[in-house]
Amino acid sequence: MAVLIPNSVMGAGAESFTINGTYTGLSSVPSALHSSTAWTSGFLDSYLGIAAQPNNPIGAWLPLTQALQLAQPYAPLATGFYVYTLDFGTVTFGGTTNPIFTTAFDFPTGTVITAFSYSSVCTKYGKDGKCKKYESNWTATANSAALQITGNKTGVPEPMTLALLGAGLGGIGLMRRKRKAA
Structure with a gap:
């Protein structure tokens, strides 16, 4: 897996994050610049x-990363990406064993997530039935299948905001009760 963070993001070349995978050779992999x-x-x-x-x-x-950045006031435009790689080892695709990836890291707008797979296939067997010649190759994710982060997550209100909202609603309820009683 490759994670491309726009080079205009402060600290983009010094990020550290972990991605977890199910149905992968390794269940948790730290990023490597x-x-x-x-x-x-x-x-x-x-x-x-x-x-x-x-x-x-x-x-x-x-170009899409730059267009997303233009929508953010005062954001500098990226001229490239810092590339982080994550190697999950052997992954078997098919049916119920397709990998699922999760992370708690909040990727910046414009980040691209793509992947490469490496396969090795026997192309010539010997009389003993053992492989004598392998053909190995890399396959990249098609450009259109890569994931691009187009916005930040919506924040969850902190507990104090919820407490103030509750107190305000409670106060409105008390005011309505007093009016009815009067």
Whole structure:
């Protein structure tokens, strides 16, 4: 899995988060910053040092990230992404065992979440039935299938706000009672 945080976000190159996965080789994986230099041009697989298809050019995601940032007053525009990688080990897809990922981390607007899978297939067996030749390749998530964070979560009111609301409603109720009694 790769998490791309816009390089215009303060502290984007020094984030630390964990993603949990079910039906994965590892159930909890901490993020690892791929490089202290942001990805600002070319293809994501090349930046990561692998060869994968389909191609993921920076132009597939950066314009939408910039458009989302324009909607936020005084937000600087991203020119690239800091890339964090998370390796969940062996994942088996199919039916009821498709992986589910969760995190408590609040990703900034414009963050892109994508994935790569590595597979190795036997292409030649020996007379003894053992594999003699493997073909390995990387597969990337299609640009249109990546997840992009388009806004922040709505905050939950803190307990004091709820207490004040309750007190206000209670006060209105008392006022109505006094009027009826009078």
